[in-house]
Amino acid sequence: MLLFFPIIFGTPLLGVLWWFWADRKLRRLKHARRWRIAAGLFEATMLGGFIWILLARRLHFAAMPPVPILSAVYIWHLLILPSTVAVAVLAGIVWGIRKVIAKLRPRPIDAPNITEETHPTRRDLLSAAAAGLPPLVTAGMVGIALPQLHDFRIAQRDVPVANLPPELEGLTLAHVSDVHVGKYTRGPVLDEIVEKVNALSADLVMFTGDLIDFSMKDLPRGIEMVKALRGRHGLFMC
Numbered sequence: 001m002l003l004f005f006p007i008i009f010g011t012p013l014l015g016v017l018w019w020f021w022a023d024r025k026l027r028r029l030k031h032a033r034r035w036r037i038a039a040g041l042f043e044a045t046m047l048g049g050f051i052w053i054l055l056a057r058r059l060h061f062a063a064m065p066p067v068p069i070l071s072a073v074y075i076w077h078l079l080i081l082p083s084t085v086a087v088a089v090l091a092g093i094v095w096g097i098r099k100v101i102a103k104l105r106p107r108p109i110d111a112p113n114i115t116e117e118t119h120p121t122r123r124d125l126l127s128a129a130a131a132g133l134p135p136l137v138t139a140g141m142v143g144i145a146l147p148q149l150h151d152f153r154i155a156q157r158d159v160p161v162a163n164l165p166p167e168l169e170g171l172t173l174a175h176v177s178d179v180h181v182g183k184y185t186r187g188p189v190l191d192e193i194v195e196k197v198n199a200l201s202a203d204l205v206m207f208t209g210d211l212i213d214f215s216m217k218d219l220p221r222g223i224e225m226v227k228a229l230r231g232r233h234g235l236f237m238c
Helices: 004-026 032-059 067-104 122-148 188-199 216-227
Strands: 173-176 204-207 235-237
Touching (some): 067 122
16 A cells, blocks of 8 residues: 555656656657647646546546547556656666766867757657657557457366365366456457356356456446356356
């Protein structure tokens, strides 16, 4: 719990800091105003979606952002943003070391004075590309994730148990987990889960949650799905 609140409130702060950093890097591009507006709209959408999710869970209302935005908010804050910060910190350390080494090296007497350039340099372009890459990766991962929302995996495992009574040899368990009925998992895929589990003809069906995502309005459909699961010797659920 001590780490929960710093993570929850620190994550959107990192997003805002990323926006300030990206906005500065994008200033020297051609059509900089368009790129800066795009970066600002992206961060505003991510931050707004993050606050929306927190309020929905805190105030217990069922309305959530559209699935593409909801997916982007999760992917951005859980995967892309932490990775971006880690890479930025590492790059800053490397840049700092190189700068210290450059200062320690003797400078040639006839070295030309460095003047400010009016056009974007190669470094400016690389920095702008680095700033724009995280949102593009987020969009790409959302595009990959959305078609997989109705897919689920069935994995068969042989589990050796020491000193297992002979009468239990060959016992089969169908372990169903993390359906999270709600915004992501709903509709025909729930019926398909039931159909595939029942087709296994397992001795026991073990459902270990989470049944619903967070909205109680999804509970009746979740319970309906669980009641339809069939095990030769019954169903156990937590």
